[in-house]
Amino acid sequence: MTTEIAQKQLVLRMKSGIEIWIDEDKADKVMSYLQTQKTGFGTIEGRLVNLVEIEGIFSPIDLLELSYRKQGMWKCKYNNWHNKNEDCTCVRPRDNYPDMEITQGSEKSVEELNKLRDQLTKNKII
Numbered sequence: 001m002t003t004e005i006a007q008k009q010l011v012l013r014m015k016s017g018i019e020i021w022i023d024e025d026k027a028d029k030v031m032s033y034l035q036t037q038k039t040g041f042g043t044i045e046g047r048l049v050n051l052v053e054i055e056g057i058f059s060p061i062d063l064l065e066l067s068y069r070k071q072g073m074w075k076c077k078y079n080n081w082h083n084k085n086e087d088c089t090c091v092r093p094r095d096n097y098p099d100m101e102i103t104q105g106s107e108k109s110v111e112e113l114n115k116l117r118d119q120l121t122k123n124k125i126i
């Protein structure tokens with residue numbers, strides 16, 4: 001998982017399963033466009049897209065997590081993924097040293113993803 005990609009790019013996913021990777025600022029433009037225009041066609045990254053066929057705009061983390069879930073993996077309270085029959089034995093340094101500041105790139109991405117999800121739900125795009 002590369003969090004660097006997650007911060008720069010989002011994935012526009014079509015109902016057909018086609019995924020178009022777009023820069024965050026372009027994704028913003030698509031999102032604002034979709035707020036006013038939900039039908040018809042639009043060009044996105046050189047593709048002619050039927051707007052009603054857009055499933056949503058997701059973070060790469062989201063799609064990665066989806067593939068993990070499809071494999072039966074699960075996410076523990078420490079935000080780590082475990083295999084289907086694996087128990088969580090995660091202990092982060094924070095648990096032992098409460099004053100220590102631990103920053104995980106993936107946490108930020110998940111936060112951004114949740115924000116995006118809230119936004120999409122609020123605007124009823126999906």
Ligand SMILES: [Zn+2]
Nearest residue numbers: 076080088090
């Ligand atoms: Zn764990």
